[in-house]
Amino acid sequence: MQPNYFQQLTQYLKQQGTGTPQLILDIKTYQDNLNFVRSKLPTQLKPRLVVKSLASMQLLKLASQKLNTQRFMLFHLPHIAEIIQIFGQADILLGKPMPIRAVESFYQSNAQHEIYIQWLIDDLSRLQQYLQLAQQLDISLNVNIEIDVGLHRGGVQNSQQFVALLKLIQQHPRHLKLSGLMGYDAHVAKLPKIITSPEKSYQQSQHTYQQYKNIIQQQFPDLWHDGLCFNGGGSPTFMQHCQQSECNDLAFGSMLVKPSDFDLDHLSELKCALWIATPVLKVLPYSQLPGLEVLNHLPHHYQALFVYGGYWRADYIYPEKSQPHILYGRSSNQEMLQVPKQCTIAVDDYVFLRPTQSEAIIPQFAQLYAYVQGTFEIWNSFRE
Ligand SMILES: Cc1ncc(COP(=O)(O)O)c(C=O)c1O
Secondary structure (H helix, E strand, C coil), X not given: CCHHHHHHHHHHHHHHCCCCCEEEEEHHHHHHHHHHHHHHCCCXXXXXXXXXXXXXXXXXXXXXXXXXXXXXXXXXXXXXXXXXXXXXXXXXEECCCCCHHHHHHHHHHCCCCCCEEEEEECCHHHHHHHHHHHHHHCCXXXXXXXXXXXXXXXXXXXXXXXXXXXXXXXXXXXXXXXXEEEECCXXXXXXXXXXXXXXXXXXXXXXXXXXXXXXXXXXXXXXXXXCCEEEECCHHHHHHHHHCCCCCEEEECHHXXXXXXXXXXXXXXCCCCXXXXXXXXXXXXXXXXXXXXXXXXXXXXXXXXXXXECCCCEEEEECXXXXXXXXXXXXXXXXXXXXXXXXXXXXXXEEEEEECCXXXXXXXXXXXEEEECCXXXXXXXXXX
């Protein structure tokens, strides 16, 4: 990102900002990222937006329009209400298995059951709980089975466990419907190369996926149909899935705003669209460490700033070469920051940070300031 991009933003924030930390979404960059993603997606792979990573209705609306999808992956039940208010055709896949207590209270407060929800089921005892609930309420629940394709975060790990789930579904057609499989493969990009290459671990995870699909097709043909949702992926393996995939449904979110955890070779065409801007409260000629005042007499290469807030899951990015002081420590209230001496910065200027994750940062801000051509639109983020 060009330094004068941030200088320009500083000017706009000084005129239109709130004087408090603001989460900035660069609309142009977000749209460019969406265009890129659209150009890569093959037609057989339907995009599913990961709501926790894009937790703002406007962010989701734009992505839904550009990618022509109303498929969503949710990790938090209160988000269902937000989604169904706006997206009449929503297909909701839970990204983690919900405790039965949460499902019960969901159905207590949602009398109309027309919403299309795929509940994620990871083992037999949970499926039995869900079956019992479906029988009590006399409803039919869509069951998406989580399969472990190598991440070992959950889901079935062998064909016996898988077959036991399918049998129970088969025996209770009135209350349980198989809607598909979910196999998350985040380990593919994360494993150290010394253990295995991303190509190899991707192929292994795909092979596992294929085996589970085969079991349904060969041993449970009555459960097999064209509408089954075979979900996989995530931002880190997006490009691999676009080239070849056992899935027909691909979940992603973070890469569209590209926080730094997603700085991966495969995703180099995507650019960061999310920044934290925070005002400078104080400028000191150098950092003064309590108890080490003797150091004040040494030559200093850095001036010291105190900013509004701090200690976010984010890295200081502008002014360049800014960093918290290792000895002074971090603060969420007023963080001290070292900035090169030659940098011109004053009280009420802004410093900028790049989030490492969007899912951790967006919920910390009630609003996103969506920036385009010198103006900001206010977009609410999802609250609890
Ligand atoms: C099941 C599942 N699928 C997909 C994703 C991908 O989300 P993102 O693209 O935001 O990393 C996640 C992220 O946690 C996940 O847990």
